[in-house]
Amino acid sequence: MNKIDESLFPFHEFAVNHVEVGIHAVDKNGQTVIYNEKMKVIEGLALEDVGDRSILELFNFEQEESTLLKVLQSEIIQLNVKQTYWNRNGTEITTINDTFPIYHDGELIGAMELARDVTALEKYVLQPFRKNSDPVTFNRIIADSSSMKAVISTAKKAARAKLPVLLIGETGTGKDLIAESIHNEFSPSNGLFYTLFCHSSDPLLIDRLIDDLSDIDSVTLFCERVDLLSIPLQQELLSILVKLGARDRQFMASIGDDPVELIASGALLKDLYYFFSSFTIRVPPLRKRKEDISPFISTYLVGRSDRFGSALQGITTEVEQLFLGYHWPGNVRELEFLLNEVTSLATTEIVITYDMLPLHFRMKSGDMTDETIQAADFIIQPDKELLPLDQFLHEAEVYYLHKAMKLHNDNVTKTANTLGMSRQNLQYRLRKIKK
Numbered sequence: 285m286n287k288i289d290e291s292l293f294p295f296h297e298f299a300v301n302h303v304e305v306g307i308h309a310v311d312k313n314g315q316t317v318i319y320n321e322k323m324k325v326i327e328g329l330a331l332e333d334v335g336d337r338s339i340l341e342l343f344n345f346e347q348e349e350s351t352l353l354k355v356l357q358s359e360i361i362q363l364n365v366k367q368t369y370w371n372r373n374g375t376e377i378t379t380i381n382d383t384f385p386i387y388h389d390g391e392l393i394g395a396m397e398l399a400r401d402v403t404a405l406e407k408y409v410l411q412p413f414r415k416n417s418d419p420v421t422f423n424r425i426i427a428d429s430s431s432m433k434a435v436i437s438t439a440k441k442a443a444r445a446k447l448p449v450l451l452i453g454e455t456g457t458g459k460d461l462i463a464e465s466i467h468n469e470f471s472p473s474n475g476l477f478y479t480l481f482c483h484s485s486d487p488l489l490i491d492r493l494i495d496d497l498s499d500i501d502s503v504t505l506f507c508e509r510v511d512l513l514s515i516p517l518q519q520e521l522l523s524i525l526v527k528l529g530a531r532d533r534q535f536m537a538s539i540g541d542d543p544v545e546l547i548a549s550g551a552l553l554k555d556l557y558y559f560f561s562s563f564t565i566r567v568p569p570l571r572k573r574k575e576d577i578s579p580f581i582s583t584y585l586v587g588r589s590d591r592f593g594s595a596l597q598g599i600t601t602e603v604e605q606l607f608l609g610y611h612w613p614g615n616v617r618e619l620e621f622l623l624n625e626v627t628s629l630a631t632t633e634i635v636i637t638y639d640m641l642p643l644h645f646r647m648k649s650g651d652m653t654d655e656t657i658q659a660a661d662f663i664i665q666p667d668k669e670l671l672p673l674d675q676f677l678h679e680a681e682v683y684y685l686h687k688a689m690k691l692h693n694d695n696v697t698k699t700a701n702t703l704g705m706s707r708q709n710l711q712y713r714l715r716k717i718k719k
């Protein structure tokens with residue numbers, strides 16, 4: 285490489301780390317060589333996690349599902365490949381990826397993936413419960429479980445009181461749906477429903493909010509996942525909210541974790557929490573209200589049949605058992621995406637059978653159910669053959685991490701503290717055992 289090229293290295297490095305596109309490059313052995321800032325945000329991984337591990341180890345991909353590996357093997361460019369998954373923070377991410385083989389002096393030296401984050405866009409395009417432009421109301425929300433009934437009852441009180449509301453819950457539990465239903469409870473008198481997507485660290489986000497809202501008197505502002513906003517932007521947001529507060533405006537926000545924990549870890553500004561928390565509504569994860577799974581599926585299938593004439597009417601007992609045993613880290617959204625995937629491939633089938641479930645789901649659900657490994661499996665029995673040590677240690681790790689997560693209600697930070705490891709390390713291990 286000549287001198288002029290070398291002098292451009294700092295520019296290249298700057299561009300790689302500031303561009304709003306995730307970049308992940310691997311050498312021809314599949315080892316990561318470039319992993320930029322945006323990719324870290326998208327995948328929720330730190331560079332230490334990536335280190336010199338191969339991408340097969342890092343992600344919950346089947347070999348044929350990793351586009352980087354596919355391109356390394358086939359040397360064929362892959363364009364516009366959509367991937368949806370849950371990153372280490374439990375956040376659901378949808379990206380559109382372009383992946384290219386990389387050559388030097390005519391020889392293949394690796395592959396590079398460029399990922400565009402389309403999560404926010406995707407959410408609004410792909411929501412079967414948001415038919416056309418119908419406003420979302422409480423009667424759209426599936427709430428058969430007593431815990432969800434209590435949530436809806438508090439949300440209705442909040443709608444009447446018109447005080448700030450903070451919705452707390454894991455990703456995909458239905459916080460946006462509840463916020464919009466609160467707004468529409470007394471529609472049209474509530475005016476505009478404005479969502480501020482806080483997933484972005486764009487410094488102009490708040491400026492745009494001021495431009496959009498300063499002349500509108502009657503509005504509900506919903507700050508979606510305010511805990512994902514940087515602290516300086518949270519500070520800016522708070523001072524704007526205080527200024528905007530005077531007129532006919534309602535404020536709501538959602539966060540993805542316990543507020544005390546978020547404040548302690550520096551992810552949420554205490555004063556912003558106080559601002560929103562006149563009404564706090566905790567939306568339970570789906571694994572804690574499994575009574576909602578069947579009604580959700582029935583409503584989904586009826587909707588699918590009305591709109592696309594699908595013949596599917598239900599699920600087999602085997603699939604139901606699997607769904608009831610699974611821990612649904614992506615909550616209702618994960619269930620909805622799974623049903624989208626299954627129903628889009630169905631033709632004349634009337635019920636969803638185990639064989640119709642995608643391989644990635646069958647593997648995940650099999651690994652993480654209690655029945656897979658029992659404590660007794662670790663006791664040496666005279667009538668049982670000994671396992672190779674590696675296999676024994678692997679099974680013990682799966683068992684121990686699964687139990688530890690359960691004890692802490694699937695809270696990664698708390699489990700990591702108890703096990704004396706970093707959150708990143710635990711996330712990496714959990715992903716590894718899910719394969």
Ligand SMILES: Nc1ncnc2c1ncn2[C@@H]1O[C@H](COP(=O)(O)OP(=O)(O)OP(=O)(O)O)[C@@H](O)[C@H]1O
Nearest residue numbers: 411413425426454455456457458459460461616617
């Ligand atoms: N109780 C429910 N009844 C019907 N649909 C639901 C329910 N809960 C969630 N959904 C559907 O699941 C998807 C995710 O819901 P929503 O966007 O409200 O979740 P969220 O908790 O706000 O997620 P995030 O924290 O990622 O913003 C949506 O398509 C929504 O329609």
